[in-house]
Amino acid sequence: MFQYYFLLGVRSLRRNPALTALMVLTLAVGVAASIATLTILHVMSGDPIPHKSDRLFVPLIDNGQPDNYKPGDKPDDNQLSYRDATNLLNSKAGERRTIIFGISLAIEPERKDIGVFNARGIAPTADFFNMFDAPFLHGQGWNPGDDKTGADVVVLSRKLAEKIYGDADPVGKRLTMGGFQYQVVGVLDTWKVVPRFHRIIGSNDGAFSEEDEMFIPFASAIRHEFQRNGSTSCYDDVAPGYQAFLDSECTWIQAWIETRGASDRAELQSFLDSYATEQRKLGRLKRAAPNMLYNVREWLDYMKVVGNDNKLSAWLAFGFLVLCLVNTIGLLLAKFSVRAAEVGIRRALGASRREIFAQFLIETTVVGLVGGVLGLLLAFGALALIAMQSKALTLVAHMDWVMLLTTFALAVLSAILAGLLPTWRACQVTPALQLKSQ
Known part of the structure; x- marks a missing residue:
């Protein structure tokens, strides 16, 4: 069923393309801002000689x-x-x-x-x-x-x-x-x-x-x-x-x-x-x-290599990501609300709320993956702009494999968190009311 729901999620991207593009872009911008800041903090606070740093x-x-x-x-x-x-x-x-x-x-x-x-x-x-x-x-x-x-x-x-x-x-x-x-x-x-x-x-x-x-x-x-x-x-x-x-x-x-x-x-x-x-x-x-x-x-x-200003910037970036998630929640509510009739028919045909929940949550995961790819590209662009500011920033404004994987994980997790409320609301649709309205 996961593969089937995943394919449904991919196809759903073509529904309301303007709304879908806005969701993906909102998520990508939030992820890119937080990942770019977190990447710099990650490099600055790393252990430069881990095998002997304690001696x-x-x-x-x-x-x-x-x-x-x-x-x-x-x-x-x-x-x-x-x-x-x-x-x-x-x-x-x-x-x-x-x-x-x-x-x-x-x-x-x-x-x-x-x-x-x-x-x-x-x-x-x-x-x-x-x-x-x-x-x-x-x-x-x-x-x-x-x-x-x-x-x-x-x-x-x-x-x-x-x-x-x-x-x-x-x-x-x-x-x-x-x-x-x-x-x-x-x-x-x-x-x-x-x-x-x-x-x-x-x-x-x-x-x-x-x-x-x-x-x-x-x-x-x-x-x-x-x-x-x-x-x-x-x-x-x-x-x-x-x-x-x-x-x-x-x-x-x-x-x-x-x-x-x-x-x-x-x-x-x-x-x-x-x-x-x-x-x-x-x-x-x-x-x-x-x-x-x-x-x-x-x-x-x-020596305060990672100063309070750097940590504050990271918190502000994650605050911006939360703001993007709030907007994404609103967009998902709008996207799922127009599918109430579809949910009612599926429920009438025997689909459980759990199955409806799984389907819609996997669809939001697909949005998260697409947002992750776009967010990664935006993050690379942001790091390149940051690196142009000074030679010192050139050393820290680069992404390693840890941050690359973190980007996708953060994008998917953010999409899932944003999709919990709209998905739960979609599961509350009453089949009888939707069938009467058709």
């Missing part, structure tokens, strides 16, 4: 001044000073550790047709690539020994490597950056992490910025006294000179620690507290604020 931690140590500080206040900055960052790097905490700061360097390629241009990147330590599962196209990252010596080596992004060297493997070639010669040791493959949890601070578009173009050892950037490309917070005046800046309490470095498992969090927290206690004995960390650890999901929440 990658950001440590925060508050080294701010005690003036106007109240217990429970958040740190004034979410980065670390050079002293704290390097102390954590040189410790035995966790299984891997890396510290990062942003850089921007002038690139001087050998090809004269390109000319000098600026590229942005980061200065991490050797563990960075393994900690965040960076995919390599050619070569590999540098080794810990290069961190100790501050070797002038570089890992390029695929985009930058192709711009300078074309399709050739550039590993082993030398490239002038920031006025110094660097040897290319690796090229990363396309690496689109969404959200870019490891580079929320200091990048142009936060968690949804484009890929970094080059990576050099942290120690090399310090040795050449490269300037920072990112945020810096200083509480006091800093004496002139690069070394004086390093010795200051300015915060400008992001740190990450990877543990063997999520259960090692307590041990890492204990180490962090012990470290802070030792630093207070040296006259530092005067706020005596608690030391915080955030895993990947907690870090995304703490």
